[in-house]
Amino acid sequence: MKLLTSILLTAYLGYVVGVYTNFPWWFFVFSSAVIALTIRQSAFTTFFAGFTGMFLLWFILALIKDTSNQHLLSQRVAPMFGLGNSSLLLIVVTGVVGGLVSGMGALTGYHLRRIFRAIISINLE
Numbered sequence: 001m002k003l004l005t006s007i008l009l010t011a012y013l014g015y016v017v018g019v020y021t022n023f024p025w026w027f028f029v030f031s032s033a034v035i036a037l038t039i040r041q042s043a044f045t046t047f048f049a050g051f052t053g054m055f056l057l058w059f060i061l062a063l064i065k066d067t068s069n070q071h072l073l074s075q076r077v078a079p080m081f082g083l084g085n086s087s088l089l090l091i092v093v094t095g096v097v098g099g100l101v102s103g104m105g106a107l108t109g110y111h112l113r114r115i116f117r118a119i120i121s122i123n124l125e
Contacts, residue, residue, distance in 0.1 A: 002039050003049055009035050010053025010102060015061075028054065029105030036109030043110055050106025055099030062091045 013031035017023060032050045041049065066074045066087055074087035083089045 002041055003045055006035055006039050006041065006046070006049035006106075007053040007056075009039075010050055010106070011057040014054050014057050014098075014102065026101060029101060029108075032102045032105035033109030033112065036106040037113050040113070041110070043107065046110040047103040047107045051099040051103035054102030055095040058098030059091060059095030062094045066091060 010032055013035065014028040017028045017031055018025065021027070032054070036046045036050065071087040074090045075085050078084060078086055078090040081090065081093065083093070
């Protein structure tokens, strides 16, 4: 249940930060870190939730934008990355990039949580 909550929150906050604010494209990293700070999970699960949430968001948004312009831009950009004329492969790569950045942000939040817990336990002794 925590995994599904983390995935949905990551996608939702990533969408809100990306669409309704004037922050840079990478600012969703902070929302992924905050989610990882607040929802306690293992390191792998934290990374997986951050990666999956943002991968799905970026993949779906890129697919919607790509189909609305009949794949014109993606078919011109894909050969620049050595992907042939595969617009779908370019969309998958887009999702993977967003997922990796978000997963690293979530992993950073996980490690910050561990650091904060260690500091609190040292101060209580």
